[in-house]
Amino acid sequence: MSALLTVDNLTVGYRVKEGLRPAVADVSFEVGPGQVLALVGESGSGKTTTGHAILGLLAGNGVVTGGSIRYRGEPIHDLPARKLRELLGTSISLIPQDPTVSLDPVRRIGRQIEDVLRLHTELDVQQRRTRVLELLELVGFADVERRFRQYPHELSGGMRQRVLVAAAVAAEPDLIIADEPTSGLDVTVQAQVLDLIDELRARSGTAVVLITHDLGVASDRADLIGVMQQGELVELGPAREVLDDPQHPYTQQLLASVPSRLEFARTPRSTDSDPVIEVRNLRKEYGGFVAVDDVSFTVEAGRTLSIVGESGSGKTTTARVLTGLTEATSGSVSLLGKELTGLSRRDFRPLRRDVQIVFQNPYASFDPRFGVYDVVAEPLQSFTPGRTWPPRRSRRTHEARVVQALEAAALPADFVDRHPRELSGGQRQRVAIARALVLEPRIVVLDEPISALDVSVQAQILELLRDLQERLGLTCVFISHDLAVVRAISDQVAVMHRGRIVEYGDAEQVFGAPTADYTVQLLSAIAGKELAGVTPGAGKETR
Known part of the structure; x- marks a missing residue:
């Protein structure tokens, strides 16, 4: 050959x-x-x-x-x-790594996919539109007519990644350079995208790097x-x-360093400690659309609850309510014994020191004027009495803490003098984790915190979180589509589907003997099950 x-x-x-x-x-x-x-x-x-x-x-x-x-x-x-x-x-085509900067923010996504067909095929206007709708369906979208008309900001990161995949395969190239094409995708959509590329290989002999x-x-x-x-x-x-x-x-x-091969010591479950997170019948609506519906769970101090599910299942909305970034429509949320329902952002501020969040897209969560030192020092500066601004003016006060946080997140000390735009996606995410941990909070909510990280760095971060739990009693809510990581780190797992929790229990029970058909479907879609250490069984949907 x-x-x-x-x-x-x-x-x-x-x-x-x-x-x-x-x-x-x-x-x-x-x-x-x-x-x-x-x-x-x-x-x-x-x-x-x-x-x-x-x-x-x-x-x-x-x-x-x-x-x-x-x-x-x-x-x-x-x-x-x-x-x-x-x-x-x-x-030859490219599936780029970062969907946030790879799509034109002022043009509808359907038109951006159509550009490939307009430039590189002989299809007429109607044929191009039909092909784009077909591609959107192939990469896992429903209601493709509506998706065709949407702008990038109306889609999640995983959805934008699917758009880039659709554009890359539109003209059926001979060679695809796929740069982390599924890093932001749920396991079921990841399987769909990889199956699409496999079909292209089988039909057209397309090669893939x-x-x-x-x-x-x-x-x-x-x-x-x-x-x-x-x-x-x-x-x-x-x-x-x-x-x-x-x-x-x-x-x-x-x-x-593959998560299934890591061994974390589990702290024995306390039988009498009060939960530090307590959610009861949480509901969140956006203009009549129910994003989260009747969600309830509790998390004890020093333990990790992972919330898993596909894009649009309500995971991130739940995280935003927990961190005071979104107000619940109804239900009850209590953190560290304080009821959040009806609490204003100003009244929530005293909890900020103890409740931190790591966002899915690190670069978008950084002030573009800030270097790495400023990014990590910002929380310290915000909670320092008589603070000055910008934080660099008080660098001598906080530099040791910033360096310690960076090193804990597997970054060298000299990164304090770099700018996030000089870093890879994985390095930016580690900076975001360092920023969240620099105050040594009691609760950290992590929204896809390691989806951009290499397995060796994932292992370092997971070990860091476990160490903080052991030393400081850190409580984690871990949102992820990477079920191998979830299995390695979690004490409890909540599986969300269309805004509701369809399965909730100890991690070993959820992974070893799932009762919901949807959970079985997720486990069946995991790539590299042998490496992940997952063997899905038969399930029965429970509501």
């Missing part, structure tokens, strides 16, 4: 003030028609740079300094811009796995060989 894509000794660097900073060194691989090569490794390992170099989409200071990239035997790394544009979209930190996805979908570390390809081979018999110490380290 002749190679569709050939990368030989690719070397890439970035021009900075100090000179040329190396990013990728002597990387070589081949991908044949219909094959999937998964590139795995930590943030900064060179995975995305390799993908962008193939596409000719390196940042302005990025430069290929050695090696070659060939598509169907023809060099493409030095193609003129016009010829490269002709190739992209028709023969899959850049991912999800070893479960790589295990399920890849023919070949390449492991990257510090810009080098340290291991490359058939997927099963790499996963079952890894040769390089770094590959062994990655596999040892």
